[in-house]
Amino acid sequence: MTQQARKAANLSLNEGLVAQARELKINISRAAEEGIAKAIKAERERLWRIENAEAIRLENEYVEKHGLPLAEYRQF
Template identity: 60%
Template sequence: MLASSRPRGAIRRATNVSLPEDLLSQAKALQINISQAAEVGVAQAIARTRNQRWLAENQEAIKSSNAFVEKHGLPLAKYRMF
C-alpha cells in the first residue's frame, strides 16, 4: 500500500536484514517476497512514527483548539446543515 506511492524507477539499495529463522522459513514456504514485505513494513513504521511525532509536536495547538471549541463552540456552527 505505502510502497506503491514511490516511483517505479526509484533507486534501490541492497541491505542486510536479520530475521528469526522460523519467520524466514514460514515466509519462504508461503512464497512471500521478503524484500517487498520488508519495504511495506518499513514504510508503515515510517508513517506511524511521523504521525506520532506530528501529534507530539502539535499537542499544544490541538489542546488550544479543542479548548476554544469547548468554550465557544464551532465558529461556523450556525451554517451547518446537519
C-alpha cells in the same frame, strides 16, 4: 506510481518467519519494505502529535468554550 531506486540492505530476520514467508511465496524484501514504511509513517505521526500537542489543546479549548466555527451552517 513511479519506480523508486532500490538499495541493498543486510537484515537479520527470525528464521521461522523467513521459512513461513518462503513457504507462502511472500516477497520478503517487499514485505520488509512495507513494514519499514508503515513504521516510518507511525513514528512521523507520533512526532507530529507531540510537536503540535499545545496547538491541538488550545483548539480543543476554543471549541469547548465557543463551539465549532461556522456550526450554524452545518447541514448534518
